[in-house]
Amino acid sequence: MDRIEATYYVETPYPLADAAAVMAGEQSSGTFVAIPGETEELKMQYAARVERITELETVSQPSLSGEQLHFEKYYRGKVTVSWSVANFGTNLPVLCSTLMGNLYELRQFTGIKLVDIQLPDSYTTQFRGPKFGIRGTAELISNEAKTPLIGTIIKPSVGLTIADTADLVKKLAEAGIDFIKDDELMGSTRNSPFADRVQAVMEVLNRHQDKTGKKVMYAFNISDEMDNMLRNYETIVQAGGSCAMVSLYSAGLTAVKRIADIGQLTIHGHRNGWGMLNRHPLLGVSFSAYQKLWRLAGVDQLHVNGIRNKFWESDESVVSSIKACLTPMAGVLPALPVLSSGQWGGQAIDTYKLTQTTDYLYLAGGGIMAHPGGIGSGVSAIKQAWEAAVEGLTLAEATRKFPAVQQAVEKFGKTR
Incomplete structure (x- = not known):
């Protein structure tokens, strides 16, 4: 299926792969614990996927407040997550909630910025866009x-x-x-x-x-x-x-x-x-x-x-x-x-x-x-x-x- 990808610049005291998995779950079908309704079939169609992770630098101090704990290292990197277009269709507010919603509040991150969005042609052609x-x-x-x-x-x-x-x-x-x-x-x-x-x-x-x-x-x-x-x-x-x-x-x-x-x-x-x-x-x-x-x-x-x-x-x-x-x-x-x-x-x-x-x-x-x-x-x-x-x-x-x-x-x- 057509998917929309979003790339984030992130900072976390946890391994990047672990933090990215939390983000993908929170911003699609998951929650903080496993629930009966989240079947493998449902996840295959509607769950977000972590597509790519690029590790960058480490720092000793967090950029933003996070957990009230001290960590020796905070890992920075680029994380790309994708979602099926079936999750939101042409509903721009729901798309925005997916790309820029609760993920900013996740305690696993001490920094997160949406860097870019990759939209498939089949998606953008459903919008008129600028008339002039x-x-x-x-x-x-x-x-x-x-x-x-x-x-x-x-x-x-x-x-x-x-x-x-x-x-x-x-x-x-x-x-x-x-x-x-x-x-x-x-x-x-x-x-x-x-x-x-x-x-x-x-x-x-x-x-x-x-x-x-x-x-x-x-x-x-x-x-x-x-x-x-x-x-x-x-x-x-x-x-x-x-x-x-x-x-x-x-x-x-x-x-x-x-x-x-x-x-x-x-x-x-x-x-x-x-x-x-x-x-x-x-x-x-x-x-x-x-x-x-x-x-x-x-x-x-x-x-x-x-x-x-x-x-x-x-x-x-x-x-x-x-x-x-x-x-x-x-x-x-x-x-x-x-x-x-x-x-x-x-x-x-x-x-x-x-x-x-x-x-x-x-x-x-x-x-x-x-x-x-x-x-x-x-x-x-x-x-x-x-x-x-x-x-x-x-x-x-x-x-x-x-x-x-x-x-x-x-x-x-x-x-x-």
């Missing part, structure tokens, strides 16, 4: 739109009036921006109710489209309780919008899939909260596994931080996340990687060198808003920096060719 993906997102903006798409975030994050938001959107659209989004902290505030904000913003963008033929994409944050999310989604559709933003962790897998399944708007998936799922090296879930689940749910655009970001994440980790979003899955489109977090034109050169792709939604807040030449120069500087990156220019060469890039370097960073 990379190319579809660009085409919603313009038939001529090409990646990287340049975008920004409304700042201040919370507190702007609707009139001020609409005025800023007008300036950004006229500056040549491709994409604008609500901050994840912005839902429906007292001075900016959701429906009124959507109406005001879309009036600006619809007029801009009438003049230019370009439909600047605005990602309105619909994150809320389910009924309100559906209502917010319909508000965007009725106003002529093209994108809904959802805070993935806050809304949850089922809610996001329900929204994505409607299929009228492209879905911008904001991963705020992902740090607490990943930041510890021996706890949580890697982005490679995380993004597969959200792509199955139908998310078109996924945040991946960016090179030299303002957060904790290393460039190596960001590049790995980018490549994960673009890795093929049978029947499921790639997700558009969303680069953000302290980005300006200067990182474009290195981003292209490290990934050799322009398939990005490249978001800059301060990198556009705080550009010395104003918003128009801020947008131009990033577009020109990407042009230079594809041409193979260094950042120093880009500053000599493009005055707006030179101003950005003087404001935000140094050439190197």
Whole structure:
């Protein structure tokens, strides 16, 4: 039968094979003692299997609290476990409970992290996945739109009036921006109710489209309780919008899939909260596994931080996340990687060198808003920096060719 495999990086004071067997039993047909109903026939069909174990290093101190006992050694390794698809079918919440459920509480482990999931083609093809993906997102903006798409975030994050938001959107659209989004902290505030904000913003963008033929994409944050999310989604559709933003962790897998399944708007998936799922090296879930689940749910655009970001994440980790979003899955489109977090034109050169792709939604807040030449120069500087990156220019060469890039370097960073 088709099986789903999951690989974990683990730490345990017990032999790896013994600890892995406990994990497999807990996350399938077993419990802490043998029970009459767990027949050999049942286990053959539904029990998890330990497929592979790779022993790695040993350490003298546990990474996480476990049994209240002292052990001289803690063994680390990679453990791959598999389950029959018959255990959960296309039920994503049950799949998640299997892959990332009680195993984190097992006393046999002092560290456990889901590193990756291997999904058979026969499984992924049962999901629609992202309806729009990379190319579809660009085409919603313009038939001529090409990646990287340049975008920004409304700042201040919370507190702007609707009139001020609409005025800023007008300036950004006229500056040549491709994409604008609500901050994840912005839902429906007292001075900016959701429906009124959507109406005001879309009036600006619809007029801009009438003049230019370009439909600047605005990602309105619909994150809320389910009924309100559906209502917010319909508000965007009725106003002529093209994108809904959802805070993935806050809304949850089922809610996001329900929204994505409607299929009228492209879905911008904001991963705020992902740090607490990943930041510890021996706890949580890697982005490679995380993004597969959200792509199955139908998310078109996924945040991946960016090179030299303002957060904790290393460039190596960001590049790995980018490549994960673009890795093929049978029947499921790639997700558009969303680069953000302290980005300006200067990182474009290195981003292209490290990934050799322009398939990005490249978001800059301060990198556009705080550009010395104003918003128009801020947008131009990033577009020109990407042009230079594809041409193979260094950042120093880009500053000599493009005055707006030179101003950005003087404001935000140094050439190197």
